[in-house]
Amino acid sequence: MQMRLETFGEGRIAFRFGNQKINVHVKGTEFEPKAHLPVPGALDLCFIAAVPLDDVVAHFKRxxxxxxxxxxxxxGATQKIRSVYVRDPDLNLIEISELLN
Incomplete structure (x- = not known):
């Protein structure tokens, strides 16, 4: 499967491969939320949860x-998603999502 460049939203770009994608931030026009320290080479990660997003939220609250x-x-890479954003212990931005019908 080949990675391809695609445009989405309001002119944002991402590298897409299968049902995954890497969103690209353009220096000076980063979108929110973003990495704690957006620098060249930094990535924000998104994961599709294996459980309902409400369960993920409840776990974070606990x-x-x-x-x-x-x-x-x-x-999302293949369809609309519902997401929450958290930071890992190194302050990277982590998006956890569920697919919407």
Whole structure:
């Protein structure tokens, strides 16, 4: 499977391969939320949860882990998704999502 460049949303770009994608931030026009320190080579990661997103949110609340944003609807690699954003211990931005019908 080949990776391809695609445009989505309001002119944003991503590299897509199968049902995965890597969103590209353009220096000076980063979108929110973004990496704690957006520098060249930094990536934000998105994972599709194996359980309902409400279960993910409940788990974060039980662990007192702060949710940066969400749940919000977003554009996924293959379809609309519902996401929450958290930071890992190294302050990387992690998006956890569920697919929407």
């Amino acid at each position: 662990c007192n882990w702060p949710i940066i944003e969400g749940p919000v609807q977003r554009t």
